[in-house]
Amino acid sequence: MTNLVERLSSAERRMDHANQRPRDAATLLILDRTAGGEPRVLMGRRHMRHKFMPGKFVFPGGRVDPLDSRVPVTTGYAEPVKTKLMHAMKHRKGEARARAFAVAAIRETYEEAGLFIGQKDGATWNAHGDFEAFVERGISLDLSPIRFIARAITPPRRPRRFDTRFLAVWADAICDRLPEGTGPSGELEELCWLSLEETKSLELPTITLTIIEELQRRLADDPTLEPTTTSPFYYWQGKGFIREEV
Numbered sequence: 001m002t003n004l005v006e007r008l009s010s011a012e013r014r015m016d017h018a019n020q021r022p023r024d025a026a027t028l029l030i031l032d033r034t035a036g037g038e039p040r041v042l043m044g045r046r047h048m049r050h051k052f053m054p055g056k057f058v059f060p061g062g063r064v065d066p067l068d069s070r071v072p073v074t075t076g077y078a079e080p081v082k083t084k085l086m087h088a089m090k091h092r093k094g095e096a097r098a099r100a101f102a103v104a105a106i107r108e109t110y111e112e113a114g115l116f117i118g119q120k121d122g123a124t125w126n127a128h129g130d131f132e133a134f135v136e137r138g139i140s141l142d143l144s145p146i147r148f149i150a151r152a153i154t155p156p157r158r159p160r161r162f163d164t165r166f167l168a169v170w171a172d173a174i175c176d177r178l179p180e181g182t183g184p185s186g187e188l189e190e191l192c193w194l195s196l197e198e199t200k201s202l203e204l205p206t207i208t209l210t211i212i213e214e215l216q217r218r219l220a221d222d223p224t225l226e227p228t229t230t231s232p233f234y235y236w237q238g239k240g241f242i243r244e245e246v
Helices: 002-010 066-070 079-085 094-113 129-136 206-221
Strands: 023-032 040-046 061-063 115-117 147-153 162-170 174-177 188-195 232-237 240-245
Touching: 002 206, 002 240, 023 094, 023 115, 040 094, 061 094, 066 094, 079 094, 079 147, 094 115, 094 129, 094 162, 094 188, 147 206, 162 206, 206 232
Parallel strands: 023 162, 147 232
Antiparallel strands: 023 040, 023 061, 040 188, 115 174, 147 162, 232 240
C-alpha cells in the first residue's frame, strides 16, 4: 500500500491557500457484474465549465446537504457499515450524519446520472427537492446494500477541502432511471460503464485512481464486498498522507 500513499502525498498541488474546514461529501461507485469478469463501474466527465476538476472523470457524488440527514429511509446500513462510517466523526449528530452520506450519494447519483437507487415499493413519504422524483415513482431509500469502500480528506491549505466517503452498491440496486440517460443537473457528461482497469486510461483525479486501485485489491480478496471488511482512511499528517484501516 506504500506506493498509493506516496503517490497521493507527492501529487502536484498548491498548499498556499487559507486553511478551511473540510466539507462532508459522498460519492457512489455503482458496480455491474452481469457481464462476468471484473465488475464495471459508472463514471462521467465533469463539465468543462466547472471550476473544480473540469474535464475529469469521476463517480457520481457531491457535498452533503443539511437536509440529507432528515430524509427518511426504510432500511438502514448493515451495522458494520454504520460503525465504520461513524469512525472519527466529529459531527455531534453521529447516526443521522452517517445516514446522510448515503442519502447524499443517492441524491447526487440521480442529479448527475438520472439513476434511482432504492426500492420501488410504492412507498409515499414527505420529500423535498430532487427526492420528489423518488416519491412520484414510489421509490423508498434502502441503505442495506450500501458498502463503505474508503474515506479521504483533502490536505490542508487547498482551495477546496472535502471529507469524502466513497460508497459502493451493486447495479441491481438501480430500480428506475430517467429516459434521457443522464441526470437533470447536467454536471456529468459522457456517462459510461467501464471495467476498473479500463478507467485507468481516463483523465482521473489522483484520489479517484487511488480508490479504484483500492477497490481492485479488495475485490480480489472480497468479491462480494462483505460489510465487515476493513476499508482505508486517507488523511494528511505532517508532510504526507497517512493510510489507516477502518
